[in-house]
Amino acid sequence: MANVEGKATAITVMTPVKPWARPVLELVFWAGRNLTFTLKKLEDLSFIHFARWAIISRFPDGGRGERLYHTYLFFESNFNGSWDEYIDAFSEVVPGRMKAIWDTSYGFPGPTPVEPFKAYIRRNEYVANHYWSAYPGAATSEIISARRVAQALDGFKRRTSGLPPEAFAAAYARLLTDVQADL
Amino acid sequence: MSRAGHDVFGQAGALTILAPVEPARAGDLAEVLDGLGTGADSPLARVHGTHFARWVILDQLVYQGPPQRRDVWDAPRLLFTSNFDGSLEDHLRALRIGLGPDGDAIFGHCTGYPGSAGPAAWNAWVRARRVPSALFFAAYGEQTVEEVRINLDLRARLIAFALEAQGLEPAALRARFKEVFPL
Numbered sequence: 001m002a003n004v005e006g007k008a009t010a011i012t013v014m015t016p017v018k019p020w021a022r023p024v025l026e027l028v029f030w031a032g033r034n035l036t037f038t039l040k041k042l043e044d045l046s047f048i049h050f051a052r053w054a055i056i057s058r059f060p061d062g063g064r065g066e067r068l069y070h071t072y073l074f075f076e077s078n079f080n081g082s083w084d085e086y087i088d089a090f091s092e093v094v095p096g097r098m099k100a101i102w103d104t105s106y107g108f109p110g111p112t113p114v115e116p117f118k119a120y121i122r123r124n125e126y127v128a129n130h131y132w133s134a135y136p137g138a139a140t141s142e143i144i145s146a147r148r149v150a151q152a153l154d155g156f157k158r159r160t161s162g163l164p165p166e167a168f169a170a171a172y173a174r175l176l177t178d179v180q181a182d183l
Numbered sequence: 184m185s186r187a188g189h190d191v192f193g194q195a196g197a198l199t200i201l202a203p204v205e206p207a208r209a210g211d212l213a214e215v216l217d218g219l220g221t222g223a224d225s226p227l228a229r230v231h232g233t234h235f236a237r238w239v240i241l242d243q244l245v246y247q248g249p250p251q252r253r254d255v256w257d258a259p260r261l262l263f264t265s266n267f268d269g270s271l272e273d274h275l276r277a278l279r280i281g282l283g284p285d286g287d288a289i290f291g292h293c294t295g296y297p298g299s300a301g302p303a304a305w306n307a308w309v310r311a312r313r314v315p316s317a318l319f320f321a322a323y324g325e326q327t328v329e330e331v332r333i334n335l336d337l338r339a340r341l342i343a344f345a346l347e348a349q350g351l352e353p354a355a356l357r358a359r360f361k362e363v364f365p366l
Contacts, residue, residue, distance in 0.1 A: 006222075033189060050235055059260065066256065128238065150338070
């Protein structure tokens with residue numbers, strides 16, 4: 001399946017925006033860019049690598065762009081875990097944000113209950129023809145943990161380079177204690 | 184332009200390209216994309232500094248039913264998205280050179296594609312089909328692909344070392360640590 005590469009899954013969705021709703025979307029995304037707590041929830045979900053939204057009024061064609069009756073909302077995400085788990089988490093953890101974004105689109109049934117929400121996403125999803133990840137074996141949480149481990153290891157090496165064996169062993173035990181949650 | 188807009192999070196950038204496909208050639212394009220190597224054999228593996236990327240053929244917009252007015256594209260679209268390190272200029276150069284003939288075989292199905300031999304024409308073609316993000320999120324936007332891979336490797340090595348070094352005397356522990364994690 002081209003939407004999956006190792007632990008990573010791709011999702012690509014495009015939906016038509018209601019005529020009155022574009023300013024609402026602009027406001028929602030402004031809040032996302034400028035009010036840091038709005039993105040904190042995405043960080044808390046901890047399985048999203050990268051995600052983006054775009055508002056498309058004219059589809060690029062090399063000239064002025066093809067203008068259709070509706071503006072479109074584009075969404076893509078790169079995440080680890082299954083498609084169902086991903087939509088479940090969106091529905092359970094950030095339903096308010098999902099509603100604020102997709103309530104502007106035709107046909108959106110709301111983030112809860114989750115089954116109609118899943119059906120809506122499936123109906124508007126495009127399956128990737130080719131998908132690539134630079135580190136397909138890694139989950140988002142592993143990448144974030146690995147950075148903490150690398151920083152701890154770097155500090156440990158600098159602090160312990162001249163220590164005698166017993167002091168080194170004690171410092172090594174403390175290192176493992178400090179990073180055990182990231183291993 | 185390279186760092187402007189809402190396509191930057193930390194040091195990471197987002198690129199979204201939507202290009203009309205020659206209407207009679209969408210089927211042929213799907214075959215080309217299906218035939219690409221995956222993982223380390225993907226042409227995207229040659230594009231330095233790319234975290235995730237995808238190609239998706241969008242045959243037509245999804246109609247939600249009344250009261251939405253039906254929109255129809257003149258031609259199918261080829262979507263390309265990437266999440267990359269550093270500046271857009273550097274990424275476009277890496278894409279043009281890294282994809283090489285594979286990129287020409289893919290984007291050559293799109294209207295007006297000039298080929299990758301001329302950097303100026305190629306860059307202009309891509310930029311004219313770029314869709315800016317309204318909101319871009321990166322869970323670890325401060326890390327480059329190289330750093331992610333190095334950190335994951337260090338973490339894996341520390342896990343292996345912790346298992347291997349259980350029960351070693353302090354002098355042996357220190358000596359073995361310095362072998363596995365040289366300064």
